Amino acid sequence: MRLIRYLHTARSDFSHAVIGGGIVGTAIAAEFQKDGHNVLLIEKNPHLGMETTSRNSEVVHSGIYYPKHTLKSKLCIEGRNLIYNALDTGKFNSVQVAVQKCGxxxxxxxxxxxxxxxxxxxxxxxxxxxxxxxxxxxxxxxxxxxxxxxxxxxxxTTGIISAHDYLLYHQTQLENHEGTTAFNTTVTDIEYNRGTSNYTVTCSTEDDEAFEFTADVVINSAGLHAQKVSNLLLPPERHYTPxxxxxxxxxxxxxxxxxxxxxxxxxxxxxxxxxxxxxxxxxxxxxxxxxxxxxxxxxxxxxxxxxxxxxxxxxxxxxxxxxxxxxxxxxxxxxxxxxxxxxxIASAEETKKGFVDFLIKQEEGYPGFVNLLGIESPGLTSAWAIAKYVKQLL
Missing domain, CATH: 3.30.9.10 (D-Amino Acid Oxidase, subunit A, domain 2)
Structure with missing residues (x-):
């Protein structure tokens, strides 16, 4: 882990802590860092994108399957447009993101x-x-x-994209704007400090060394581990089942x-x-x-x-x-x-009863804590749009 380099405010070590370094978490961290915030991206693995991001079809979805006004529909279409616009305008040239609009x-x-x-x-x-x-x-x-x-x-308008290249693009944006990344780091506790309206996040490293830091905003984009992370903070009656x-x-x-x-x-x-x-x-x-x-x-x-x-x-x-x-x-x-x-975020039986959308929200009573749960397909396509949506929430 790189050490904390400066304090963003008098009350917190970081303005934003993003938990989970898949494509969604990395895109979110990059978006906030580009806006001048002091962001820490926390990843439990030795590299970014080692779980869901590296194990999918790498399809740029067109967004035709999802009900109108749902997050999956809105963010898939917006994310697809952001990808193709970046391709057409040369934004991807810096890291050579491979994209093919094959239909x-x-x-x-x-x-x-x-x-x-x-x-x-x-x-x-x-x-x-x-x-x-x-x-x-x-x-x-x-x-x-x-x-x-x-x-x-x-x-x-369906296509394919190299998930590795796309992740690298957002990682490069984060690093070029001096964002901080903690690898081999697992979040073990989150506490809301009501007096200062910020969060104390406790982590452990691969060597079982514990440390903590404070952040004004905590964004839970932990993918397969997102419910577990959320349950560290929310009271038992508000726990989510993975x-x-x-x-x-x-x-x-x-x-x-x-x-x-x-x-x-x-x-x-x-x-x-x-x-x-x-x-x-x-x-x-x-x-x-x-x-x-x-x-x-x-x-x-x-x-x-x-x-x-x-x-x-x-x-x-x-x-x-x-x-x-x-x-x-x-x-x-x-x-x-x-x-x-x-x-x-729903069982097999519940899923059969109807459409299940992304769950992206700032949790009531916990200002600055944003949960992203059930970010499955079309998560890769939607990632950039999800990042911008989270900025709007905050």
Missing amino acids: KLVVAQDEQEAEYLHKLHKYVKEELDVKTEFLSHRQLKSRYPHISGVLALNSP YFAKGTYFSYSPVKSLGKFTDTLIYPCPNHNIAALGTHLTFDIGGQIKFGPDLEWLDVNDANEIDYTPSHANLEAAYVAVRRYFPHLQSGELSPSYSGVRPK
Whole structure:
């Protein structure tokens, strides 16, 4: 950890403490530091972005799935626009952030799913002003003969981004404006000082050395650990319960090469509860195809207990899911590659009952303490917009 270099105010060591150095926390810290604040970013791992940020599809989502006026809808669309604007205006040139606006197809396999796509297209056009367009069965077969479907909805503003590069961009912004980062540091207690209206944060290092500091504002962006951090401060009756949903990604090694059979991402029609968007076909900046993630709810209540081993038991289900839209997939061509875990604020049963939004709020009775809970997909796309939203809250 770098040492505290100066005091921001007479009452606090830092103006802002951001807990969690994933893409969201790093973007928040950078935004406040650029505004002239004295920010400390706290990360429990030896490097930034080692958990949820490094274990996702790296998709720049267009924002077509989420109900209007929700945070997921608003912040996804704003975040997407910020990414593409930074690309177009050269802001990403300093760290060479790799972005590709490749688009995606949502593919229907029957008339019921086709009806869903028609409703989605109408909703997106009338309520969100996000561009989508149809590909008929004939057009789909002509352009992508290896993809099966009765109808496809094209989302041209979907893309892919290097999560590592994007994180590095915000990290560079934080460091260039002299922000401070504490690595290998775990928050163990938070206390609100009502007399001075600031917070005392107690931490431990990897060597089990304890230290504390004060901050005017504490922002909890701890991802998988966010509920645990929140519960350090809030009274028991206001504690949050964490839930975790694991998704395994599968690498693709064709027995016989089909060549470059797609230049766009391929998604099935999502489940109605949108707990996940289905086992989809995506690729990284280098063009390597992968399928996933699937959805597996975990029976753990502490993120430190998560087993990230890819789930071989889900392999057959992955074949079934993928063959619906990619029937050329042969046995033996998929293998579990890696997994990621979505931080959830609702259980599997609760999620089935309806849409679950991001939870981003300044906690009542604790001025300057902001909770960010359930920041799952589209968290990567939304990160920059989330940072600006938190600034507005404060």
